[in-house]
Amino acid sequence: MPKVGMEPVRRKALVDAALRVIGDHGSLTVTMSEIARQAGVSPALAHHYFGSKEQLLIETIRSLLKQLRDDAVTALKAVNTPRAKISAVIRVSFQADQFAPATIAAWLAFYAEAQRSEETRRFLVIYARRLRSNLVANLKALCPGDAAERIAEGAAAMIDGLYIRQSLRSAPVSIEASISLTEDYIHSQLAALAKGQIQ
Amino acid sequence: MPKVGMEPVRRKALVDAALRVIGDHGSLTVTMSEIARQAGVSPALAHHYFGSKEQLLIETIRSLLKQLRDDAVTALKAVNTPRAKISAVIRVSFQADQFAPATIAAWLAFYAEAQRSEETRRFLVIYARRLRSNLVANLKALCPGDAAERIAEGAAAMIDGLYIRQSLRSAPVSIEASISLTEDYIHSQLAALAKGQIQ
DNA sequence: TAATTTTGATTGACTGATCAATCAATAAAA
């Protein structure tokens, strides 16, 4: 079986398995053994490639974030107007795979971990900043800068909140409802602003 | 030392210590030993009174929720109009002790735990429902029922989202800013609705 | 009241299980 060039294959398999196991388990207190088993290798191999459990977890969240960023970049490129770009950001946040219970559970677990792991926290701060700045940049084309920052803050909070509420799986708010709630917020804030400026 | 009637005293000390340790540690992976040490008793006593770590954790979240409910009840009683009651709900959500880093960390840890523990999940669902229904009940006096439910959903999400974003401690949004962001949302939604109805 | 029994509070020491991490050994490709 041993063939050269397995490293990237194994690394990916382990990171994917980690995400799956964390999502299923809903917690970062998963064992290296379980992750390795899901990836079809021995626990020793996981340590061989990642050095420690913490490192594997870091790589896992890195991959989760990369996926989200790639999706956002693609969605942003596909449209042109600032308003459409805002909608694109919202849509990506709630896209099906992000909204899957296992994915939400994984995000939540990482948020909790960020209270202790500086590196995990850094990754989540990057995510939060990216979401905010994507919104701010496009809102600034539609309203004054200070209002743009305020609205972006509110919209980002609403997105994260809809997300966390989803994790409880009670009174489930659908993807479409989540999107329109956020869109409504942006819309009514901009409308109130326009009206205020005329007066 | 042994005096009769220590049970309620010890239970409270242990629950308080658990909350403190969880908050500091930012995770539910805290040891019974650490909790017991903080409460000034032996680990064996903690087991004696609570039976298991899980049970102590359940009691801990129950106490966190009770505190919040009591505060909400008090705040709601203090005002009369529906609009003022909505503001009261918002204010309580962001009151200083709820917004303390340790408290936020504890909430987050419980949200993560809810992915695995049915009982923890039930408690958080109760919290989510209570927040929502407090908002809905008072919004219904100000707008149609379906709009009330929609706005309540959005406001609750925004509150939870501001909360979770606070946990990252980057770009800290102050208590006042959090309150006015949520108030703005309610206000602009109601305004848009009123305008729509006239037209 | 004094002596005795019962009961609640409390702990130190221990156990069993779990797990991350290590390492020496093997097997196959280069």
Next chain:
DNA sequence: TTTTATTGATTGATCAGTCAATCAAAATTA
């Protein structure tokens, strides 16, 4: 032969949970 991939076996640490023993206050009895 050297290098890369891989694992089984093992180790050391950590913890939840148990238990028998202790201590002192209450309750009971003499």
